[in-house]
Amino acid sequence: MNRRLLVLSALSLGSAVAAPTPLTVTATASGYRAPATVAAGAVTVTFKNSGKIPVDLAFFRLKPGVTDAQFQAAATAVATQSAKDASWKLNQMVEVAGGVGDVPPGQSGAATITLVPGKYLLASLDADEKTHKTALSMGFLKTITVTGSAMGSAPAADYKINMVDYRFELPTNATAGRHTWQVMNSGKEPHFALVAKLMPGKTLKDAMAALMSQSQSGPPPMDFEHAVFAQVLTTGHAETVTWNLSKGSYVVVCFVATKDGTEHARMGMLQQLDVK
Numbered sequence: 001m002n003r004r005l006l007v008l009s010a011l012s013l014g015s016a017v018a019a020p021t022p023l024t025v026t027a028t029a030s031g032y033r034a035p036a037t038v039a040a041g042a043v044t045v046t047f048k049n050s051g052k053i054p055v056d057l058a059f060f061r062l063k064p065g066v067t068d069a070q071f072q073a074a075a076t077a078v079a080t081q082s083a084k085d086a087s088w089k090l091n092q093m094v095e096v097a098g099g100v101g102d103v104p105p106g107q108s109g110a111a112t113i114t115l116v117p118g119k120y121l122l123a124s125l126d127a128d129e130k131t132h133k134t135a136l137s138m139g140f141l142k143t144i145t146v147t148g149s150a151m152g153s154a155p156a157a158d159y160k161i162n163m164v165d166y167r168f169e170l171p172t173n174a175t176a177g178r179h180t181w182q183v184m185n186s187g188k189e190p191h192f193a194l195v196a197k198l199m200p201g202k203t204l205k206d207a208m209a210a211l212m213s214q215s216q217s218g219p220p221p222m223d224f225e226h227a228v229f230a231q232v233l234t235t236g237h238a239e240t241v242t243w244n245l246s247k248g249s250y251v252v253v254c255f256v257a258t259k260d261g262t263e264h265a266r267m268g269m270l271q272q273l274d275v276k
């Protein structure tokens, strides 16, 4: 094949599998900084935290008839944990297309998500543990408009996690190192996936016991500090993340709550993942 044909075939391959659109969102002292628009389709979100507090980022799409004010009130109720069914109520109003979990100041995180044309709200449901001041009230609420028809497609993933009500379908062949993971929600309820390594000598049973006990005594059996995360996804949504897991046993857990306030972790979404 001559050089010209090689170039042509490379170009046609390129158009068949378009790379995700890059989007950078920055957390500042006064909230998110982000472009006003982004192209529809697969979007690789890089979330940089140049602020002073850890914060996360999620892409919310309001269901028809839901106003920004209604969203803000419902999201604030979740952030301040003002009612047992706050999370459930918010979830009736929105679709969540994923995003990036908490990023400490000075660091960044990334995820590839899929966006359809229309308006989304970038928001964080975090609140300061001591002051209860919400990220929303600090400016972590911003509109972004998704334009055009779907362009990029999501990258192929090395491993997949499928979330159903209330269980993770996990790979049994995961190996250590840098890999792409596609996390998808095939359930009816929203879910997320927090992956935390078990502390030396600790088991899934210890993790369950710690979760069920009301009083916190001693250090947690999981290493939450170095946990990796796939953001909340509602039905049919997926995100692709790159995780660098070392060899060992992890727990995969979802803390989204049902209408009566029960965390999914207590209903089965606390499972072991072995990385070889």
Ligand SMILES: [Cu+2]
Pocket: 190, 191, 192, 254, 255, 256, 264, 269
């Ligand atoms: Cu869940």
